[in-house]
Amino acid sequence: MRRWVLPALLIAGLVGAWQIAATTGAIADALNLDPLLIPSPAEIATALWDSRSLVAENAWVTLKEIFFGFLIGLAAGLAFGFLLRPFETLRLTFYPLIVASQAIPIIVFAPILVVWFGYGIGPKLAVVALVCFFPIAVATADGLRAVDLQAVKMMRTLDASRRQLLWRLEMPTALPFTFSGAKIGVTFAPIAAVFGEWVGSDSGLGHLILQDNAQLNTARVFAAALVLSAIAIGLYGLVALAERRVVTWR
Numbered sequence: 001m002r003r004w005v006l007p008a009l010l011i012a013g014l015v016g017a018w019q020i021a022a023t024t025g026a027i028a029d030a031l032n033l034d035p036l037l038i039p040s041p042a043e044i045a046t047a048l049w050d051s052r053s054l055v056a057e058n059a060w061v062t063l064k065e066i067f068f069g070f071l072i073g074l075a076a077g078l079a080f081g082f083l084l085r086p087f088e089t090l091r092l093t094f095y096p097l098i099v100a101s102q103a104i105p106i107i108v109f110a111p112i113l114v115v116w117f118g119y120g121i122g123p124k125l126a127v128v129a130l131v132c133f134f135p136i137a138v139a140t141a142d143g144l145r146a147v148d149l150q151a152v153k154m155m156r157t158l159d160a161s162r163r164q165l166l167w168r169l170e171m172p173t174a175l176p177f178t179f180s181g182a183k184i185g186v187t188f189a190p191i192a193a194v195f196g197e198w199v200g201s202d203s204g205l206g207h208l209i210l211q212d213n214a215q216l217n218t219a220r221v222f223a224a225a226l227v228l229s230a231i232a233i234g235l236y237g238l239v240a241l242a243e244r245r246v247v248t249w250r
Helices: 002-024 026-031 041-050 052-083 088-101 106-117 121-145 149-157 162-199 205-214 218-246
Strands: none
Touching: 002 026, 002 041, 041 052, 041 218, 052 121, 052 162, 052 205, 052 218, 088 121, 106 121, 106 162, 121 162, 149 162, 162 205, 162 218, 205 218
């Protein structure tokens, strides 16, 4: 119960303090802003309910970008980890390049992808996949390197084939690492999707946030951000649930 009750109490306390501070104008006075720019939680909830159809429609677009982009990044990360495992030279060649690619902010890649693939869903999927690929690939590679060499020697003395080594030893060892990387990737996937929509899109929560921000509709900006947070938490929970179902030996 403490796992749920304590965070719920903390969130309730923070929301209550926010409501009081926004209603009394304390936040606006502290930031020297117009009170209209500091919505209270009640105003955000009202904006979310009044615009529920619009928010739901754009949230569905963003959710598809996140989901399919994550699947692409997951497949690419697993392929990098498992296919390059037997080839140490290739791993040493490509690994530094992948690490170096993460030094370039994803917001730099996004405009180039829009120029290449247009304003459709393609650039958003690519941006999400790029963000998810790195933690999954690195975690999977680290998991494969964590295989017990003594266990490998024992299985080889029992005449185990390469496929049996993979399925019975290497994959069970690497899967907990892979799920850790997947949980990191799926958490950052909504941020990547919003970046992609900011660069070029006519729908999605990122596009809605840009429009509302330009119109100073801050209550609905916060409402869209709340929905993005809910999507991230929900996807994280699904990955964590899959980990509990798959990695039963952990």
